[in-house]
Amino acid sequence: MLNLVESITTIPCATALEAQVRELRLINERQPTYNRRSKRQDRAVWLTLTDETFPRLSIVRGAESLRDERGWMGPFASRLEAEEVVLAIYESQAIRQCTLRITTRSQAHGSTCALFDMGRCGAPCTGVQSQDNYAQIVAQTRTLMRIDSAPVLKQLDAKMAAFSAEQRYEEAALIRNRRTALHRAASRGSRIRSLTKVAHLVAGRRTFDGGWEFICVRYGRLTGSAVCAPGFDPEPTIEALVMTAEVLVERDQVLPHSSHEECERILDWLEIAGTQLFDLDGLWTSPVNGSAVPRQSTEGAVAGLLDAQRLR
Known part of the structure; x- marks a missing residue:
């Protein structure tokens, strides 16, 4: 693959989540030959x-x-x-x-x-x-x-x-x-x-150096992210993030503005311990017997299920 490289273009990202989401979108858009995951x-x-x-x-x-x-x-x-x-x-x-x-x-x-x-x-x-x-x-x-x-x-x-x-x-x-x-x-x-129904959400959590990282999510799509350095008031950072975030309109679709992979990547980030909710437009709810049931009880058996499928 190195012999095929003509140039490298970097895209600065404010947070690791933004980098992951941008990668998902680029893979889906460019359909790179040597990528298998996330191409479809x-x-x-x-x-x-x-x-x-x-x-x-x-x-x-x-x-x-x-x-x-x-x-x-x-x-x-x-x-x-x-x-x-x-x-x-x-x-x-x-x-x-x-x-x-x-x-x-x-x-x-x-x-x-x-x-x-x-x-x-x-x-x-x-x-x-x-x-x-x-x-x-x-x-x-x-x-x-x-x-x-x-x-x-x-x-x-x-x-x-x-x-x-x-x-x-x-x-x-x-x-x-x-x-x-x-x-x-x-x-x-x-x-x-539950996430794709939320019109606007801002969440954040502390970074390892004592600062903050924030994300803005609208209808299941990451519309912006930002970082606040240690020792500074995070409120101006949040206000700037909301003002510059991508503007979206509601659509009558299951995935109105993103892929399921992007949605789940955002959800994984939101569910990390220490994450705080700073702004929410609408309701972010889940059925008691829907996603609220312990997902860990299924993940351990998934590998066995996939192995059984391969043996058919």
């Missing part, structure tokens, strides 16, 4: 409910088609991880698994499948299940995707414990993998959703 930020895998009379779960690439009112989860490390979450949801929700578009005409000629006989689907494809009844299942699915996945996690815990008690360890491991994927997806989606 706009092609991440997500899970959503389709926009039709009888919605179904759909795995998609890119966040452009996602809408909060329909419900979504993610992003996922791979399509395989998303498929594990789909299977986990099917364990508790009788949402249809077929991919056909249901119309009045198709219902007249439809026939029930094995899932209906097993009690795992109400057969809306044949008109056996009404639109209102199916809408209740969709509402429950949307709730677990957006707000509260705890009931599904508890069901998976019980099933995993039952398999283990019967020494059916391979089946228990499959349920564990699905639970891990679901928990992680719910946490990631909830964290991203």
